[in-house]
Amino acid sequence: MVLGVIMGKEELTAQETALYDRQIRIWGVDAQRRLSKSHILVAGMTGTIVEFCKNIVLAGIGSVVLLDDRLVTREALSVNFLVPNDEEKLKGRSLAEVCCNSLKDFNSMVHVSVEKGDLSALDGEILDKFDAVVIGRASFATKKTIDGICRKRSKKIAFFTVDCRDSCGEIFVDLQNYVYNQKKNDDNVECQFHYPSLEEAVAVPWNRLPKNVTKLYFAMRVIERFEAAEGRIPGETTAADISSVQQLRGELCKANSINESRIPDELLKRLLEGTREHPPVCAIVGGILGQEVIKALSGKGNPLKNFFFFDAKDGKGIIEDISSL
């Protein structure tokens, strides 16, 4: 095989064809080409985000920009396989920098780089450089702001958030108005999804949601509201917070006219205490998130709308459509 022969502008190189052979057999050359021209911003290097980054770099995305100024900590060491066990190499370096170095190794055809600064300070012009933004951990206000900016740009920017607590995980997806082709009996049927913004989705009154919506959805909203009200750094909760959280649950359930029993104490306790991520759950949720981002960027496959939940306790990976539309 003559390597590196570029077969026209629109063709994949022989090198790409050889490396991506097994996945091109799933999603085709066109999807692979679109993926390789996509640029993505990733904020907050949690264990789940690290898993996600590995997946999209392997898949051959165009470029990844990492955002996380935090210095490498013991905790990061424990759930992050991108951080080598070498204190000397890590001194004074940000988590994004360390992860970037390791990620580059996974696929020389993907451009991985680091951006400094605060996610909440990013404006529309900067976000226009990207086809998708994925947020690992940020305050609800920041998530809402960034999603709002993405939706206002004329360029389409897909928006994802992911949060894992204890052995539970949640993914949120906003693809705005998304058109894709679905195969039905060998015919391609054009389908369209209208996604609500994060703000719109969480504002849907709970009593208007289907009866079987997972309790994890409500529990995550209660924790989210609690962190926002208390001005907590996301994920920094303890068992001692339970009584305040129970009180907030009462208020929210009353306001939304649902029974408090839909959000069990036991679940709230787990989410408050389990501030360290579980590696198997990171792998599972990071895997699903990787797949959804690849779908959105390549235009291939039925996308998830608009929440995904996983709980290792019952082993279910559930899709919930939370929208007023």
Place this chain on the structure above:
Amino acid sequence: MASEQELQAIKGAKVLMVGAGGIGCELLKTLALSGFEDIHIIDMDTIEVSNLNRQFLFRQCHVGQSKAKVAREAVLKFRPNINITAHHANVKNSEFNVDFFKQFNVVLNGLDNLDARRHVNRLCLAAGVPLVESGTTGFLGQVTVHVKGQTECYECQPKPTPKTYPVCTITSTPTKFVHCIVWAKDLLFAKLFGDRTQDNDLNVHSADATNSSKNNEDISVQRDDEDCEKYGKRIYDHVFGYNIDLALSNEETWKNRNKPKPIYIKDVLPEPGMHQNGTNNTLDITDKSSLSAMHSLGLMNPQDTWTLAENSKVFLEALSLFLKKREKDIGSLSFDKDDQLSVEFVTAAANVRAASFGIPMHSLFESKGIAGNIVHAIATTNAVIAGLIVIEAIKVLKNAANSFRMTYCVEHPLKKMLLMPVEPFEPNKSCYVCSEMPLTLEVNTHKTKLREIVEKIVKNKLGVNLPIIMHGSTLIFETGDDLEEDMVANYALNLEKALCDLPSPVTSGTVLTVEDFQQEFTCSINITHREEFDDEKEPEGMVLLGLTPDLYEKPSKVATTEESTSMAPQEKPATVSDSDDEIEIVVLEESNRFAGSKRKLVETSITNSHDPKGKDGINVANDVGKLDDGHDDEVVVMKACNEDVRKKAKLV
């Protein structure tokens, strides 16, 4: 975070991982991050370029090295203080015996073939060690837990047998492109470039007494007075022209079939000097991997479907390149999907044959997938499945039998679920592996040789590695390194005897015992004599009964902790019993080469017994249907066929 008790269980555990490929890389990483400190890995494979899109512990510079060893090194970089022991070896080696397995608290499979899975299942049963089994194909995957006496074993559910095609379909009446690929790869390619001295189906047929005089000369051999071009054209005309004309002369064959059209080179490429772009360029190519007929002809895109003329040129050019640049390989080549020139030759030959039979032609990329039986594979599914394996492994260590789950990863949501947990089944009481239920073999005891029983039944169907076969207390066959010479000679004699002619005659009513000391496997086979077998439906000339118990009648339910009221009892989703990686098409003659033959099997059984509308079940059917659509997951076994076709089945 995990409870203290859970962490202690993880820390103190000793686990065995079998397979360091797509699932294996993900699994080793997740185990290490989760706190496991004593991990053994077995994998016999070395790293290839096409692994790198998902097996993230490997880099370009590792190509050709041991997967187990490189995976170990990579994980030690972020977890230097744990014990990882790498075995670059076949899990079926005798060193990995029951005692070896007994040292582990749990065994985790990330394998790519049925034989190894069955072997590990038996060793786990014998050693009493729980097994967490897994598999992925594209977006689909599954994790199952097998604990002796508590849940079903890996072999309690019937495993589908490889798809088989009668020889006559391949040699005379192809109707699908896959038939043309099998012909090009297993017959034509093997004949021209493989071991000529070895009898394959081809030689047996052409040596048929009625026209043996015609076939004294081996047509596939280049004559002294022939240059490469002449030789190539002669082969081309013979297999695509003359043989088709000959086949057409038998009117009976084509009564209800579309007649093929003979193709001669002069009709496809009428102008002389068609090789001007080809071998005339005298590039000094020493690296065989860079030899390419399509590139030297200016065909660059493997995704394009070539015209008949282009395929014919590639055929001649590839043949010529083999003769000129890879002369040493000829006579010992076997098809390798990573050998560019071999893939080009097989693609071109299959396409010309397809054109002859009115079958749509395919691109090199597609042909490679079919010929190499390439299975779709992506990192994301493997990562998800590895995470699920670790979750189940931790439950096994905590001895939480009530919470064991089989989990299916599906492409389209089923009852809103992408990850679907199901309670494990109880052991199947009629399983010949874990319940030692006797099997019945219908066979012609007067005609069938012991060798056929050993190869087709004991090794192939029962997956026995080192068989010992007994009739009562009399040994009639065994294998092993430590046998006496006279015993070896004796067994060799037995192999060639019909069952009823054995020193201890095997007739209707005889009970044979098959054992494997390494697997600690025992099973009884009741022999029933039967005179006739249907060549088409029972091409093996024998029928083994008792292998496929119908388990789907048993109700199954989705794991429900709460929310059970809103959840209707669940249909059982499709089982994706499959492989992570590549596999080869299995040809009968090679079927005893266990180590080399990897298979992929897709079980498509779906029951909707609790949901008559089966609305969601259809989604799964579609998922699995996709797997079945591609020819690439069909495992092909060539079978002997009826006599009248053999006469026409002259190839080359």
